Amino acid sequence: MLDADLVVIGAGLSGCSLIARLRQLQWPGTMAVVEAGRGPGGRTATRRRRDEPHWRLDHGAPGFHLEDPLAESVQSLLDPLRDNGVLRQAKGAVMSVDTDGSISRSGGPADRAWLEGEPFMASLCEALLAMNDGALSQHFGRRVRTLQRDGDHWCVVQEGSDWQLRGRRLVLSGSLLAHPRSLAMLDWRQVPLREAVPAGQDPELDQALETLALSRAEVRWNLMLDLPLNGDQYPRQIWLTPEAQAHWRVERLVLHPQADNRTGLVVHGLDSGKTITPETQPVLLKQEEQRLRQLLPELLKAWPELQSACERAESLGVMRWGASQPIDHPLPPALQWCDASGVGFCGDYVDGPGFGRAEGAIRSGVNLAQHLSTLTP
Structure with a gap:
């Protein structure tokens, strides 16, 4: 079992922005990112062909746009990507x-x-993760099936495997593990986050899950x-x-x-x-x-x-x-972090400028990083 101060599930734009911004803010904790795909990218992932190494295909979002003016914190995150030509x-x-x-x-x-x-598009998430100073463990090809709350720690368990990862705090950069649609799509008996933290233990988390359950995608x-x-x-x-x-x-x-x-x-x-x-x-x-x-x-x-x-x-x-383009019932920014459970959310489903778009995913990761940077690892 591996350990980290913060475990981020999902290596898309929001999760990678969160990790990179925490390092820019000099947060001293250790971090781990867990991703079901073979590499970072999420909905900006890039398809690679094993038989043709030079062949690349952006099979998700081919690009995105930003509305001016950008928040200074978002601009600070993106400036290095512009400077080195990745964006x-x-x-x-x-x-x-x-x-x-x-x-x-x-x-x-x-x-x-x-x-x-x-x-290619996945280069953005690769560059964001590369901004880390090395205190980041990366786990690709790990499809999370179970979340467990063990005292003051979270335990993340891979589907069909004994592999586990333990963290003091947990962030979901997508809503699948917190949304009822996972029950039908993946034939799960219960929403994993709800199963880990029963109703009544954390009022903020209860409210967040109720809001997410209303959202369609x-x-x-x-x-x-x-x-x-x-x-x-x-x-x-x-x-x-x-x-x-x-x-x-x-x-x-x-x-x-x-x-x-x-x-x-x-x-x-x-x-x-x-x-x-x-x-x-x-x-x-x-x-x-x-x-x-x-x-x-x-x-x-x-x-x-x-x-x-x-x-x-x-x-x-x-x-x-299956989780793209949220179209209603956004998660209020005040519910991005549920302190009693030590769990947070980031993604384009968080309310605010850029809701439902790549800009919203980046912004939500940056905003959550600002809050987590004030917490002791």
Whole structure:
């Protein structure tokens, strides 16, 4: 069993921002980060192919934008990333597609100034973790199933394994371990955080869990394709107008030119509303892959070469994002930290500027770091 003063579950933008900001504030405690994926990134993760080491595909968020003015604390966190070139202005045009296939440069997200990671999106989280001075243990490929409260410590247990990690304080950088949807999706008997701290022991935590239970989240079905085409001359992002999104249940298409005259394509499919359980998920993954591939000729009418390349594309499967884009009932910032239980929350589901977006994830991590920095390890 390993030990740390602070255990952070989730190595996405919020969790990595929290860790990096704590070090900027010179918090002296030891930290550990636990992540189910093979590396940091969360919903800014990057797909790597074992058979082609130079091939990269950002299969989650391809970029994000920030609203001015930024809080000084957020600016201080991002400045080093800008200075070393990891955070930069996104390349390529952003276009919009309407229900009839017509394209334009105006409207909605297409008008925004986008930022991205260099050389890929996961580089942002990698750089944030690298800002640590070494007092950070990193545990990837560890899918947490059980949380236990043992006296003044938390115990994090990996699903189907004897691996455990103990920490004095715990932060969830996503809401899955605290939200009832985990019961259906993962066939769990109880919400792990609720199981660890029964109702009545911590009024703040009770209120936080009640709020999170009310929140819905939009699911994404992201189809990944490997196109035999040089995509440098095409838009980097192709957004659908609100009307087109409702018609096709697709949010956007994102192109990722590769170094070998090929292009990765991610189709961000929207939820159908069907119940996701361990039994239905394999079937839904196949259905969504078929549905999204069949839509591509209509969505890409304006780009005949892209249409043709999609017909010959190799499928890399569908990635389901089950906790993205919170759309209501945000967690109040006052409930980000529940002192009696020694547990905190950060992520884009926390209320405030940037709610539901990458900016909200970063801001929530920075704000929680400010509070934790005042606590003795």
